[in-house]
Amino acid sequence: MYTFIIVDDEALIRRGMLKKIRATEIGSELAFAGEADNGEDGLALIRSADPDIVITDMRMPEMDGKSFLKLLQADFPDKKIIVVSGYSDFEYMREAISAKAVGYLLKPFSRDEIQETLRKAVGLLETERSARAQMARSESEKEALSYAADLQTLCHLILGIQRADQAPVMRSSRLRSLPDAARYALLTLTAPDRLPAEPAGTDPADALYVPHAHHDRMGFLLLLLPLPDRMRGDEEAAYAERTAHLVLGHLPAGSAIGISGAKTDWRRLEEAYRETVAALDARPAAGDAPAVARYAGGRPAADAVAWEPMDELVFFLESGNVPRVAEWIGKLFDDLREMSGLTLAEVKETCRILVHEARELLQRTLAVAGGPPASSSFEVVLRTSFDSESLRVYLLQLLPDIAAMLRERSAYASDQLVDNIRTYVERHYDRTLTLEKIASLFFLNPSYVSYLFKEKTGVNFIDYVNKVRMDRAKILLRTTDDKVYKIAKALGYDNPKYFFRVFKKVAGYTPEEYRLLAADDDKRA
Template identity: 35%
Template sequence: MRRVLIVDDEKWVRRGLIQSIGWSEYGLELAGEAENGDDAYTLALAERPDVLFLDMRMPGMDGKQLLALLSAELPELLVIVISGYSDFEYTKEAIRHKVFDYLLKPVRKEELNAVLHKACGELEQREEQQRMAAQGSGRGWFEALLDGPAAEEEAGAAGRMPPDWAGRELIACAGQSDTFTEPADWDAAGLLAGLREQLNRVRPFLFGNGGWDYEAAVLGGSARTVVLAVSARRMERDDVLRVCGILQQVLKGSGCPAASAGISQVKEQGGKLCEAVQEAVQALKGRLLGQQAVILEAGGSPAAPGFTYPSGQERMFLLALQSGSSTAAQQEYTEFHSRISLETVSAGQLQRSSLLLLYAVEKQLQAKGADFTVICGKSPAAYTEILGARNDAASVARIFTAELIPAVSGFYNRLSEKQAGKVVEEMKQQVEAYYNQALSLQGIAQSYYMNPDYLSRMFKKATGKNFIDYLTDVRIGKAKELLKLSNYKNYEIAQMVGYEDYRYFSQIFKKKLGMTIGEYRNAFTCQADLQGREEPCRNH
């Protein structure tokens, strides 16, 4: 049975889909439903569905962010987007991320059936291609199984799983270096050969004097995870731990400073091998960053249950990036990274937080009409795979500090140089028009979504004055005009040019002109009188 997950924040949409799908007709079963992206992400990893119905616009993590996260974890997942007419632009963004198809709300049953028929046909075609590829490549059945999305029961029917595994218990173990290793340091074939040699040596002493079998392979992608499946008449926990210990030793012997392993729950009668592999991989991702060389069992306590994604620090980082200052962006990223790389945070939470930050950067660039791939040299999908392979804080940080931050801040710096003149001119116009109101650099910076310090430096570079001095000069200039051309009282003029405190206005006026308001008025009056006299005003 193929499995379906339905994600929409509107319950009536979920209910409608569940009631409209011909489950038995298409050989489908409901894996679950979720009303937001966060719950959907957790449920998808746990249930491993074949088909996902997804609403793109949801509170919290939206559909686009969820798609990006799941693309690394479930690359074969068929995604069918459901959206309203008003969200069509959003839907086009989903199509750019290679979703399988989309439906418009309200979903019509005939359109739903057409999409389901198409999806089931696609799944059948993929499975057939994988079976043929496995037969023609000479690869082992376990490698072929790991590369394909077919359910483990179908794999057994296709003759890929040995018959004697069917009546036994089985577990899966996933091992990985606790620090990311570069491709040049990775010899997968040599590592697997060494692992088989060590396991064959101990075969007579484990699981009832040799009554067991195993298969080992490397998961696809760049994460470099070694997966070991063990089949025995009865799983003994001590023997399972010993086998995992051997995997850790072999990984360490290949050049890793330390390696950890994740163990699945025991599966009876040889069933659910793919599920066991996924459990082992997820257990491995539960390793806390403060742990080294540990064995983690599926179903244990969740790692760092109190962890919260630092949304506020994300905003500060994005603001610093947009300022064009690489130094400021690096400083803000250091603060962000310190929040997601505590020793009590798991490797999986580190990866997920880094991916969310990556997508936030992409979204910000899109808002500027900029192409992430052109600016950074790699696509978001490529960086998703790169970050998904990093399981330690240092290797994650290097991707941002050495690649992403210099590239993106450089783009904003070039952009800001072009726009600086325009922004400064607009600021000067605002001052001329609203000098009598409570203007602040902080408020203007917020309206431009810019860092106030950066905006201040930019303004001074263009005008030779800081913002407060420029505003003060404009206000004093307006006050001089009013003193010359009107009979307003001095305190009234102070209010008319933006000063509620007359005493403060008087101090600023004298500081700027070297005379009091009264002296300025008398001097101007004397000058006006002199125009009609032959002798100067002796008092001035």
């Protein structure tokens, strides 16, 4: 509801005017805010009551209408003015026009006249209110868009998607002063389920939540740290850990938080992120891993686990045995859980090598040009998973699918068992090859494998393995400058001296002698 005041030096006129306004239809939509009998009191009333509409006479003592209108225009330009006068004076009209009065009414005026003028004033007020609301909405939307863009910029800087050659420029008013913060730590939040839109547990003045741009189970908290003269390094670390535990209480069960070291440069956001990942990956892969992990320097050990049955799993992949692949993935993770001191980083590296090998098999079998395709989707899984179960679930989806594709063009499709064994040796001469292992892969008795292989090929199994390896060794000696011990390792020989003896027995020369003879032959050719 809009308000109005009446400024006139005659009380009777003021009462009559008020009565006439209240008798109009629009009068019920307006609230009377007061009256004054001169311009001075009128200005005081406007300051105290802040009316929307001012109805004023022109001839008044102390301050006449002309002076009153000029002050209104200068100090209260948003007020809607209705001039009421008993004189059809050109000067009065000109002042009213100059003051942008809504209307100029000559006394006596009718109810219809005052109603029409008041409607005009209300219409102008409505238009202005609508314009202000629209402007406010526009500013609010602009701020929201700027804030969302700022959060995305920060996320991209954290993930290294956007390079940080200089401190980020924040567009939103909420974050404009963020780059001025002297010190910060990054907290990476990860959860088995969707994270809250804005995790609780922190003071918005001290922490900023940055959602992950692509994964709703991961997010980041920028924790602003006090200046060094207010908090020592150990106190800083304790403060970050306390904050992490407070936030953790508002996250889904099974969540974890990694904490970076303190940073003073916003261009080091990606470095801070890598530290949080290192902290999370350094946790034990099994048992009760701590939910909050602080970066302690360095990188966690990330060597693949030497899991003895890995060759069996790879063979079942290669042969397209989907049920066995699923079974052996389960065995892999069961065994990993039993290994004491194993970190999540080591589990991830083991999975990475397994997936790489599976994709190499796929490329080799399906003859895809350009080498094995990059497993970008799996790398994303590795970067966003911080528990062994997530990795197990993903491998149970990925590897049986690869096995199914390989089954259609399996290298072991021959109905002759010995042909399949020879194929395995030729494809995997660099691995440990024993009768016991071959028998296990093909579900046979080792003695039977030995008898059958000799019966069908005329040579015993070990001699055949050595021949395949020596043929490959000759190629490597001819075409590379690799040291002999490296070639031995690449062919599955852990003992270079044993390789040396076998090579001389098969080729009649030592590896070095063969390399020199081969080089001479190439020159003569």
